[in-house]
Amino acid sequence: MLIVGETALTIEDVVAVARQEKKVALPSSEEWRELIQRGADFLDQLLEEEGVIYGVTTGYGDSCLVEIPPHQVNELPLHLSRFHGCGLGQNLDLITARAVVVTRLCSLARGYSGVSYVLLERLVWMLNENVIPVIPSEGSVGASGDLTPLSYIAGALVGERDVYWQGKIIPIAEVYAAKGLQPHVMRPKEGLALMNGTAVMTAIACLNYKKAEQISLTSTLITAMNVLALEGNPSHFDEILFAQKPHPGQQNIAAQLRDWLNSEVQTEHQSSRLQDRYSLRCAPHIIGVFEDSKVWLRQFIENELNSSNDNPLIDPVNLRVLHGGHFYGGHIAQAMDSLKIMIANIADLMDRQLAQLVDYKMNNGLPRNLTGSSLERLPLNHGFKAVQIGVSAWTAEALKQTISASIFSRSTECHNQDKVSMGTIAARDASRVILLTEQVIAALSCACVQAVWLKGLDTELTPVLTAFQQWVLQSFKYVEEDRPLQQELQTLVDRFENLELFSSAILS
Structure with missing residues (x-):
């Protein structure tokens, strides 16, 4: 069992998870759990007190000065995953896609991205149940990270994309139905945290x-x-x-x-x-x-x-937003x-x-x-x-x-x-x-x-x-x-x- 979030991972760890030689788990320590929760709580506090957070209450990239009305903030992560759903080219194979998921999990589990424990749990579930997003290989310029290919992880989490499962490619909605699970509901910034990173290139x-x-x-x-x-x-x-x-x-x-x-x-x-x-x-x-x-x-x-x-x-220790x-x-x-x-x-x-x-x-x-x-x-x-x-x-x-x-x-x-x-x-x-x-x-x-x-x-x-x-x-x-x-x-x-x-x- 590979614990993700406790100590640094190696290349060999990623390869082992990619090849289904190891299952993954999150740390069991209260200290780590509190670190994750503090980041999420700090985001909630900022939303209440200041109301302006890049990628949470604003548009993305060049649209950062466009304010999102408060009643639409919860929809923003969903739109981010949807409009980036334009990848083309051959799909990454199952081994490579698994490597991408564990690589993104490794980054988010460090606690500096403001994501919820529930999101991390769902990524662990994907790996251990081998329900893996189908990710087109083309469409990333490598900054801001691998936005388009990583949108396929975000899209799968919310129930809107295809996955590899039991030797087939099927809509993840069918897997959720078979497993009796609801799609993940993304909190503010979780779409950005999932997508705005280097997980695809690093996994490869x-x-x-x-x-x-x-x-x-x-x-x-x-x-x-x-x-x-x-x-x-x-x-x-x-x-x-x-x-x-x-x-x-x-x-x-x-x-x-x-x-x-x-x-x-x-x-x-x-x-x-x-x-x-x-x-x-x-x-x-x-x-x-x-x-x-x-x-x-x-x-x-x-x-x-x-x-x-x-x-x-999102700095959960000093409670700062770091751009x-x-x-x-x-x-x-x-x-x-x-x-x-x-x-x-x-x-x-x-x-x-x-x-x-x-x-x-x-x-x-x-x-x-x-x-x-x-x-x-x-x-x-x-x-x-x-x-x-x-x-x-x-x-x-x-x-x-x-x-x-x-x-x-x-x-x-x-x-x-x-x-x-x-x-x-x-x-x-x-x-x-x-x-x-x-x-x-x-x-x-x-x-x-x-x-x-x-x-x-x-x-x-x-x-x-x-x-x-x-x-x-x-x-x-x-x-x-x-x-x-x-x-x-x-x-x-x-x-x-x-x-x-x-x-x-x-x-x-």
Whole structure:
């Protein structure tokens, strides 16, 4: 059980809830409950005494000077959710939508948004009952937060949108009826608190980060297999060599390659091949960029995750209304723009390694295109030829996606939102780059296993590489005669998407 509101959440917490590996609960302490209540009570007090609160008794954004008549104040949150119901594009899948809900809950449960305990309870109910709003992916400029996509959470709470439930998409009104529940009645500011934040981009960033970690691990395993299959020079990963360039992540990748190649004896003497091509020799330098960036990427993502990022904030301790711009997703935008470059570079690294494997002119004795056919049928078979073309296409598309989204700020909403983050577009772009790279590493996983088999090196693999080989062979059979590989590749992609490599015993 994950308690939301008590301590800071991690990327792994969000991923676990998104994947239905953990249920959630609110803190049981009276102190936390009183903090939430004080914020709601303070809002009520302000309404009675002053009568003017941005987004509660006024219009939104550029309309902040438009006063809402007292008898219409309670309708305002409903209108906010309705007029933002204009999202388009593919819907976020169930896992991503769950990540969004728990991310928004994490922010609101900090107590600085002025929402009621009842609202937080309903969000917990959504997660634990797996009644999850269907959220279109497009329509956010990343400031003021993710207004349009988050309106689908607000709309579902009040009974007006569709949800994922029991494997179907249905109106939430039907779920409420089946459960005997009434729609949530939003208090003043609850619509704004739900919608004016960075939960969509941050949730996607959490999922992207974990998939990127898996890509880093897999590409290192593949590199080790390819060094063996191509009879590469393991002294390129020498410990003393890497001590002279002290990037810790880069050094860790080199250390893994040394361990997995078990190359202590080999590195004592120069290989007959003094220098391998860069796609083998420089693999730690390319994968290591992500490994060395993990600290700041995690810091950016988790700080955003554990922040109060709507506007205005309601200070329940000092009883103040704080107007600011915490809805601005600049840190997530920067993290995701950077991440997609790092991951696309790994895709390119893998593409270059496959180009070596299939080309008889530089694969050190492997058959053309890694075909496993008999000598008699060799002219007929083409093995991984088309797979290499596909990998080239997926890599090119990944590289094309790496232009920064955050530099495309544009003035919106009557020039009130005159500088925006584009953080959600950056996060979505990074997701696309990650999926394309997973397709690349699925192909490379098959190719490196095939290459080791063709060289007859199965018995020379270290335990970690043997475990990886067996993991791949759960979804892939060695190619002897040409056959369609689409289904095997897609199965591996799906396993990468489900983070299955992390749940395997490969590194245990």
